[in-house]
Amino acid sequence: MFKKMVCFVIFIAAVCLHNSFVYAEETKHELSPSLKNEIKDSVDRGLKFLRSVQKPDGSWDNHPGLTALAVSAFMKSPRKYTEEDGPFIRKALQYLSGLAKPDGSIFLDSLPNYNTSLCLGAFSLTGNPEYKPIIEKAQDFLVQLQCTESVGYNKEDKFYGGIGYGSDERPDLANLGFALEALKSSGLSEDSKVWENATQFIQRCQNRSESNDQAWAANDGGFVYSPGDSKAGSTESYGSMTNTGITSFFYANVKKGDPRIEDAFKWIEKHYTLTENPNMGKQGLYYYYHTLAKALHYYGQSVINDSQGIPHVWQDELADKLLNLQRKEGYWVNENKRWWEGNKILVTSHAILALSYLY
Template identity: 45%
Template structure:
């Protein structure tokens, strides 16, 4: 369910402060920035329809989704070539990935998002159904011989079965939702079990060894095994929460049907309140910054939040804040790139895709 109401400590309905017309960035500047990003991706597309390199199906997925999300049609020449590229990687098992890839979940999820946006006439319905079935088979559950008490249970990993993580699980849930899977579906509810265990919050839903070491309501990378975070540990071995995973965890919980009254959601919103910033990926500095921006924007859109109150009581028009930050960071050629080259963010193609996905949510509705 979408969250329409207000949590007493974080969310304030826009209607009580500003009319919709006064929310968000300058629309002309927004449109100009988006168009420049679109034109950069048009020019940087490879002859085969992909971006960056032939085996980078995931990067092409991000760029294709971003262009479709920006309003381009499936018939647009750039988009049509990209869809043809993605379609060429459809495998017999229903997945959409490079045959030598270890990122099969990630690549298939992004392809599902692209084909769903291009599926107005039902042309890709069968492909989406096959990909959905493939993704279900990747989820860590009884099929891997594990019980619901196992810390791996319900999660999705890259697809090589190393271990599940919250980043892949959020894309897994987003793809299933795009494919029409309901929130009470077993796959969604199993994923919720995994997501709940990646939150620094001790509860009946999280009794793992890491649950009470920090207990700040934020999220970390994975609860699998002994757990892992990309943000470092505390003196007592706690796994520090960080921004991109906290927004990913919160969005995933909403997709799985949690309401604003659930303590897990309330705790995550409190963490967001205490760490509101667009200058960095909280607790990660510049690492994963643009991934953070697009996850931040998607989550607040799902929550239907217009203004977000920070720890000092300042109420932020997040759309305006985010858009203006991205305007400042955009390169003269229309692209974006992260100086902290981790998780492919030194590549202007994927980063421009992330930036467009964020900007597309910066216009108040």
């Protein structure tokens, strides 16, 4: 019994360490007390909306990914909700645990990587040792999805090191980013080959010919969706993927100061805007806000300079933007519905998670 308790304590310590990991030495920006109060009030209203649309079985829209995002928004919010705070947390996690399959995946009938990654992230936030078996099996499942020698890939293959939705054979940076975040936050060993293998794929999604061995690569430092494929058209870099590229490098243990990260940061500065997802218009706007908050938080610089040399305290500006976009009923929604951003649950979760990085 004592040995089991010791193992549980070690497991919790490892998960908490990774959940609080700092990827770069942060220049801390202190929000004004009034703005912090506004953020807290805004998040509370967003969470109240989410509670109002939660289903009796604990899910949101009977969807594991949405449920995992929503319950993560509660747990990462300024109030740091836990299972002890009520059934709205417990029942959501019970719903997700009921979907766990023998192979470690957590999904219904599609998008196994996307759903498993988000669910793994949610379970990791709880710090509850009861979920250790689910967490470890989900880690194994995600690791096995990576395109490596174990499934017939070699390092010359452009998709080497990538992970896709899990239902097709084409990895992409968005799905790899979800998986890496989940594996990092759940405490996967730093000795795992996953991180090194992922780096090969990440750099093949960057428009940086010095480190990208693909013939299509340009040199603006930004990122595309998948090697040779951009949702912005041709191989054009765009905002949300460049944010995801930076965070994915950090998860894969690439440090600030590495030229791949620095060139991506320069791209973000040059294209800095909160009116659109750069080079994508309003498409994926709230995913852009969420990934921007995450990338700049991990990069650890409070003031960025745009293409005109104008400095921006991005935390204050992003907070103001999200506060102004919130509807009176408490939710957020994108009028451009591509990538599910017409779904109030998804978009509200993205907004709350973005604000949580600012608080």
